Amino acid sequence: MSTSRPCTGLRQLTPYEPGERAPAAPLAAFTRRLHAERALEPSRRRRGHTSGAPGDPGRFDPRRARRILAAVLEVCDGRRAAAQLRGHLGQEVYQRLAARGPDAGERYALRTFHAGAPADDVVEAFGTVSASGGRVLAVAARFRLLPEGMRCTVVDLVGRRRPGPETAHPARDLRPRPSPEIRVPRQRRC
Structure with a gap:
């Protein structure tokens, strides 16, 4: 007895599963050797990356910058x-983070992180942040390489919702807000 398939108007696809993978050890060894050779070439060194050991205060470590930025987001959501970030933040950023309260009911998680060095002692980083409710926000930060280590001097969380009528532009996230006693009249747009 033969079984017939119901006609759905869709053609059945042939399976396209990947085949068996070759062992990764030879490729991993080749990649490590290639990266080691390229790191020795002076033309391959990127600005902002010194030749110190990992953890050296004069060296930019993207993993450390990512951890600092993720910790700043943890401060933002409470x-x-x-105070746990005092040694990693510039004075102004620390004061603003300490002065503002946590965002009620929000949870932030750093998803993507990218960094670039516009100068030898400055690294700018940006990334995407998942917020509660399925929203996606952007975060931007600037790190300075100082003799005592790397410090985050600017942080901006873009797209954050703030309740209340005093809601300003979302990019002015960690900047001081006017006190509630001062009311600025809204201008009418034509």
Whole structure:
């Protein structure tokens, strides 16, 4: 007895599963050797990356910058105290983070992170942030390489919702807001 398939108007696709993979060890060894050779070439060194050991205060470590930025987001949603980041933040950023309260009911998670060095002692980073409710925000930060280590001097969380009528431009996230007593009249647009 033969079974017939219901006619759905769709043609059945042939399976396109990947075949068996070759062992990764030879490729991994080749990649490590290639990266080691390229790191020795002076023309391959990127600005902002010194030749110190990892953890050296004069060296930019993207993993450390990512951890600092993720910790700043934890301060923004109340999971971490701002005092824990005092040694990693510039004075102005620390004061603003400590002065503002946590965002009620928000959870932020750093998803993507990218960094570039516009100068030898400056690294600018940006990324995407997942917020509660399925929203996606942007974050931008600037790190300075100082003799005592790397410090985050600017942080901006773009797209954050703020309740209340005093809602300003979302990009002015960590900047001081006017006190509630001062009311600025809204201008009418034509």
